Every structure is written in C-alpha cells, then in structure tokens.
Amino acid sequence: MLWTPITMMNENEIARIVVDEAYHIHRKIGPGLLECVYEELLLQRLQKRSLQVERQVSFPLQFEDIRIANALRIDLIVGGLVIVELKSTTEILDIHRRQLLTYLKVSGLKLGLLFNFNEILLKNGICRLVNGLVD
Numbered sequence: 001m002l003w004t005p006i007t008m009m010n011e012n013e014i015a016r017i018v019v020d021e022a023y024h025i026h027r028k029i030g031p032g033l034l035e036c037v038y039e040e041l042l043l044q045r046l047q048k049r050s051l052q053v054e055r056q057v058s059f060p061l062q063f064e065d066i067r068i069a070n071a072l073r074i075d076l077i078v079g080g081l082v083i084v085e086l087k088s089t090t091e092i093l094d095i096h097r098r099q100l101l102t103y104l105k106v107s108g109l110k111l112g113l114l115f116n117f118n119e120i121l122l123k124n125g126i127c128r129l130v131n132g133l134v135d
Contacts, residue, residue, distance in 0.1 A: 089118055
C-alpha cells in the first residue's frame with residue numbers, strides 16, 4: 001500500500017460515514033451547485049465527525065523511467081483509506097469510473113466512492129469501486 005491509514009476504522013466504516021454525510025448534504029441542499037461547493041461541505045462535515053480528510057491531493061505517476069510529479073489530483077482521501085471523487089454532472093459516465101479505478105490502482109488504496117450530486121435522488125449518483133478489498 002502506498003498510502004498510510006490514519007484511523008483505526010476500516011474502509012467500510014469510513015465509507016458508511018462518507019455516504020451518510022453526502023446524503024445529509026444532498027437532502028438539505030439538493031442538486032445544482034458546483035462540485036467544489038459539495039466538496040467543501042463534505043470536507044467540513046467529515047472533519048466534524050473527527051475524520052482526517054485530505055483535499056485535492058496531488059499524486060505522482062510513475063511510468064517506466066518517467067515520473068510525473070502531479071499527474072493525478074484526488075478530490076478527497078478520507079482516513080488515509082478511502083478515495084472520494086465528486087461530480088456535479090448530468091450523469092456518471094464510464095470515464096468517471098475508470099478515473100477512480102486508476103486512482104485506486106496508482107495509490108494502492110482499495111475503496112473509492114464516486115458521487116454525482118446533480119442527481120434528484122443521490123442514491124442514483126453513488127458508485128462504489130473496489131480494488132482488491134476483502135471484507
């Protein structure tokens with residue numbers, strides 16, 4: 001694993017809290033805002049729940065002998081274990097899922113959550129991706 005866990009919780013426990021907070025935000029505000037607004041709200045709500053959250057994390061990419069220092073920018077990493085990618089778009093596309101899966105592979109993390117806050121019902125805009133996680 002390239003990332004160091006900074007909590008005693010596991011990926012699934014963190015994911016439950018992230019989903020709960022995302023639902024709370026969406027219920028109160030609804031769709032229609034920019035992604036950065038939802039990101040800031042989720043960041044602060046998770047911090048209030050005493051979770052360590054890193055925002056807009058630049059991550060390097062190594063390809064053979066080529067290293068790109070800031071190749072990836074991850075929206076949120078929660079507890080050092082869960083990647084959270086946020087969108088506010090008409091729909092989640094395959095490219096969004098592939099992006100998150102690539103982030104998981106490159107970082108060595110195992111669980112990623114993709115949220116599209118532009119859905120009328122947030123449950124239709126949640127995608128959970130796993131990279132070798134064993135429950």
